[in-house]
Amino acid sequence: MTSSEVARHGLRARFDAIFDEPRSLRALGLLRIFVGPIVLLHLVPFLEEMAAGHYYADGFYSPWFAWFPEVPKNVYFALLVATIPAALLLTAGLFTRFAKAYCWGFVTWNYFLCQTHFHNNRTYLLVVLTALLLTPCGNVLSLDAWRARRRGAPLPEVAPLWAMYLLRFEALAVYLGSGGSKLFEPDWRAGIVTWDRVLRYRHLLEESIAPTWFVELLSEQSFHAAFAKVAIATEIFIALGLVFRRTRYAGAFVAFWFHVVIGVALAVQVFSYLAVAALLIWATPTVRDRTLAIDERTPEGKRLARRIRRLDWLARFSLVPGEGPPRLTEREGTEHVGGAAVARAYLRMPLLFPFVAPFALPGLRRIAIARLDRRWHS
């Protein structure tokens, strides 16, 4: 075989693996838990309309398709309200197949009832719900799984994850579509778009706790000329960073804080919550593939083991009894001891990741490991 044939064969094998190879459902199970409240939050504007006695067809509305099925107002309200328990069931993982089908069904139907319902955050919710619908995400971290274990017939915790890889592609489309379109828009690159927006809402900034110098800085066109380029580069960096394993932590870290900032600064509805939750899909879909040996006879060891058990939501670690300082054996066999083991373990905890990730940088890593090491040697 020539080298190009080998490459083609390798590519084909990787593509087939997406559809055939069973991988861990853990990340999707965790995503399912977070998506329930996000569905509820996304319903708020529709529930407010309902409380005022209105629905979309009371006045002008713009159907996507003339043939799309519609129902009378009272039935619409009943279907809307029924989404609340369905979203709660989705999070709890009880009757998950029904709950995810109902949530997907209502969110999709409601979205396509009227073109004015279109918003990017709702589109992304629809995409995420579709991925959950297409995978048995209720088999893990769910009451369904607990009930099945009690019956003595545990549910499989692995499945082919092609829908998750499709969701990864969609996530990349979000960042590349957004960053790319801004890159090719001269007004955006020049900072005019963000500058104009800040000037229009400057009165809100002046009423806020922001110091005067900060308001003045944000109102400068020259600031936006630089800021716009940073914003575009950030979105493109997130996309490229998430694609490659070596840069994935950096991509996920930047994405987290990027979404926090836009969630605070802009009216993006549920987008930030959803985008942060969806970062879970970038975790390698395997579980317990690292071993963490901890000496639980010491108070420090006991505390660390408890912390790992509570925060290892993606089940990265297999905890085993150890002696002396903690010892982490990575997937490929490399070992880390003491502070280095603890630092690497914390980096894999979804809740700690956004705060500890900078300590993975070479200079900061040395300081963090030295501090953690002192704990184990004192």
Added chain:
Amino acid sequence: MRRLLPRVSFVVVVALQVYFIARGTSDPHKHFAWRPFNESDTWSADVDRITRDGRRIPIEEPWAGYVWGELVRQRGLGVPRGWRHASSGAKSTRAFLQEALDWVATHTPEDRETLYYEAQFHFTRNRRGPYTVVLRSVEREVP
């Protein structure tokens, strides 16, 4: 079939997404193109009813038992007069306003004097303008 369906779905979704991203440059609403905050536009509109006898009456005045703000409540179109931010871009607002004019023209059976609706749609785009375009509804059949 079980083996083929996921593969076909995967490829179709990827192709459709690429198509929608490319289509985003011409679609006023940028459906599925992932183009949030692409512009900083503002808009305002003066919407009038043009009656059979040629009078031009602002829609702020209720007519034949209808109130514009009750007929059109979406996307800030209920109170069209007065400058405000076009959150999805002026092109999107303009397209919805055109549809709203047509919808009102065809959903107000008690009105026996309006021939059509007309809007002077003013907008700015990224600090340029203001520009004005005239939008007109379909003509009504008035008995």
